[in-house]
Amino acid sequence: MSLQLQDVRHSYALTEVIGGVSLTLPPGGVVALVGPSGCGKTTLLHLCAGLLTLQEGAMHSGFAKPALMFQQPRLLPWQTTADNIALGLRAQGVARSDARTRAQAMGNALGLDAEALAAYPHQLSGGMQSRAALARALVLQPDLLLIDEPFAALDIGLKAQLHRLLLRHQAEQGTAVLMITHDLMEAVRLANTVLVMAAAPGRIVHRHTPPGAALTRSDATVYHDTAELLRVPVVREAFGLDALQEEGRAASEPAAAVLPLPGARVPLALPADPGAAQLPGSRSRQCG
Numbered sequence: 079m080s081l082q083l084q085d086v087r088h089s090y091a092l093t094e095v096i097g098g099v100s101l102t103l104p105p106g107g108v109v110a111l112v113g114p115s116g117c118g119k120t121t122l123l124h125l126c127a128g129l130l131t132l133q134e135g136a137m138h139s140g141f142a143k144p145a146l147m148f149q150q151p152r153l154l155p156w157q158t159t160a161d162n163i164a165l166g167l168r169a170q171g172v173a174r175s176d177a178r179t180r181a182q183a184m185g186n187a188l189g190l191d192a193e194a195l196a197a198y199p200h201q202l203s204g205g206m207q208s209r210a211a212l213a214r215a216l217v218l219q220p221d222l223l224l225i226d227e228p229f230a231a232l233d234i235g236l237k238a239q240l241h242r243l244l245l246r247h248q249a250e251q252g253t254a255v256l257m258i259t260h261d262l263m264e265a266v267r268l269a270n271t272v273l274v275m276a277a278a279p280g281r282i283v284h285r286h287t288p289p290g291a292a293l294t295r296s297d298a299t300v301y302h303d304t305a306e307l308l309r310v311p312v313v314r315e316a317f318g319l320d321a322l323q324e325e326g327r328a329a330s331e332p333a334a335a336v337l338p339l340p341g342a343r344v345p346l347a348l349p350a351d352p353g354a355a356q357l358p359g360s361r362s363r364q365c366g
């Protein structure tokens with residue numbers, strides 16, 4: 079039972095955006111696809127979720143209960159938080175009272191109290207909405223969770239809290255997770271395997287295994303490992319870092335050899351040691 083992609087390609091009209099991606103996600107594994115904006119991460123995730131039709135290559139999923147968590151919480155404004163969390167269960171035919179009980183328990187586990195669960199989405203902060211969206215996915219007890227940058231808009235503290243909640247649930251339930259992000263440090267913090275993508279067309283250019291188990295990975299280890307990853311030439315190239323650095327140097331000649339890089343979307347100068355929605359079920363698809 080795993081998710082396997084073999085030489086998957088995808089084009090929008092005449093433009094090839096995914097140029098031959100192969101990957102395997104085993105049960106209980108956490109794979110992060112990380113890459114610059116526009117390299118095809120969302121397209122790939124939507125292919126895995128069955129939201130896009132496979133055009134070329136092969137894909138097989140042995141997972142029976144996949145769930146997708148979108149970049150935006152996408153809560154129904156006319157339903158309470160608890161009813162939003164219960165939505166997938168209700169769609170599966172679970173009785174209203176049972177679904178609500180399970181939704182409340184999952185909401186509580188993710189830090190939503192009775193008041194938040196009785197509130198409507200517009201009465202919740204962004205962080206609470208993200209918790210509700212995570213609860214809505216996790217309450218389904220998926221064996222495969224597909225995540226599309228759900229924590230991108232959160233502050234650093236909230237992000238860390240949700241990372242921990244997700245990792246704890248993942249470790250307890252053995253859920254396989256395929257997540258996409260453009261944040262290298264988030265990928266190193268959460269994943270067993272980090273796959274770095276480059277653009278035009280989207281392809282995997284580097285595979286990285288962060289040390290140890292994610293739940294016990296310290297901040298220092300995450301910073302150090304991210305810094306190491308940022309030294310890999312193909313990773314730097316994928317994010318356009320060296321080009322930016324050259325621009326910076328040219329602009330300040332003959333000043334300092336190393337400059338901060340304006341506009342970079344990934345951390346650039348990390349200390350080496352800072353010291354311190356229910357989807358279609360199991361499927362196998364082949365084309366091309």
Ligand SMILES: Nc1ncnc2c1ncn2[C@@H]1O[C@H](COP(=O)(O)OP(=O)(O)OP(=O)(O)O)[C@@H](O)[C@H]1O
Nearest residue numbers: 090091095113114115116117118119120121122260
């Ligand atoms: N429906 C579509 N029709 C045409 N082109 C599309 C469509 N969806 C995405 N694209 C293009 O395909 C490329 C890959 O887009 P995609 O959203 O998969 O990238 P991404 O890596 O997830 O980007 P981001 O990190 O900015 O969300 C981009 O050039 C985008 O403009």
